[in-house]
Amino acid sequence: MALTGVLRPGHVALRVLDMSASVHHYTHVLGLLETARDAQGRVFLKAWDEHDHHSVVLREADSAGMDYMGWRVDSNATLERFAREIEASGLATDLGWIAAGEHPNCGRRFRFTTATGHVMELYAEKDKIGNGMPLINPEIYPDGLVGMAPSRFDHCLLYGDDLDNTMKLFIEILGFTLTEQVVAGPDKLVISAFMTCSNKPHDVAFIRQPCKGKFHHASFLLDNWGEVLKAADIISRNRVSLDIGPTRHGITRGETIYFFDPSGNRNEVFSGGYISYPDRPALTWTDDELGRAIFYHDRKLNEAFLSVVT
């Protein structure tokens, strides 16, 4: 197996203010599939082409934002090795194990908090419930998809203060590759880092801001630019709060649109980008070109896009 260690972003757990409005948004508008509810009232969902039981977890709370993000690793041996290496590194706090079954259909999870204040989990087992099609002689997508119908949960962008140590943890301990970065000033301070555990332009990105544990967006993958434009239609048809787009990123080259769930958590649907092998040289953007880096068409900084987080 060539892709080893951390395989992919496996789930994102979000706090919502109103569960029924949120479930409507994530199922009817975004087009995820509800797979379970638990005794605490949490709702578990997945995108249609994900085989694993869930990739989005919603919890009703009195604030919005992200509770944690989970990563699937290739085996239990890898899970235990990462747990030891994270502890030995001193780069994370609040380490601990969450018992199997705390999420339905999911094995034990090793949980830790990064230097930017984000709670992360690693796990090796989650039941594969399929993508609605047979594994032998399948179709190319199942019947009955609604809404934007992204094929998978793809990545998150997060805000926090100690970017240096969070990058160190993801790159040196968890084996991620830096694909793109934004540097500022004569000292070339890294103010944003895009990192991948696979060959995507990013599986997670961070922006350096004076805060801990803030959530900028969770992103979901569409097939093409046409589907991004159709997503814009769906946003207006459903009176969803639009942030910006459809447009194009310089960083990652993605075709994109951003909008908010009913509690103000930002969602993205996007398509495109490039394939990033681990030996691909990292791209660097300077802060005087940040406008073009973020929105390639507009070429200017967007206050709401940068400032609004949960």
Place this chain on the structure above:
Amino acid sequence: MISHRIRIVAIVNADSATAVLPPDFEAQGEEHLLRGMERLGRRGIPVGCRGGGCGVCKVQVLAGDYRTIKMSRDCVSSAEEAQGYALACRLYAESDLDIRVVGQMSRAFNRTGLGPSADRDPVSAGNPPAFDMSWRK
């Protein structure tokens, strides 16, 4: 359709103390204040998530009757709520209102470093984050 006149009487984080206040706007029937402002292109209250989560549209109602729906406690504490603070995207007028704009976007860039800026509303424990660009000094 019932509509109420919304008057912005102060902007806490205005670029200048002498800045001209934006004109009044109308909020209709069942629409929240921010929707009333945005629908006809009026300005004055910063617009963020429109879902009660991010806090940039925070205002304080100084006069008038209103109701609110659930908003993030990270943005408006219960003590603040009792003093008339609310997020404009969760706020429905039941009479004409006088409001003070408390929230801010990145226009008030914090250039002094990585601490909270000095000119924020001292009442608020839950100020929205402004995007920090102190590296551009």
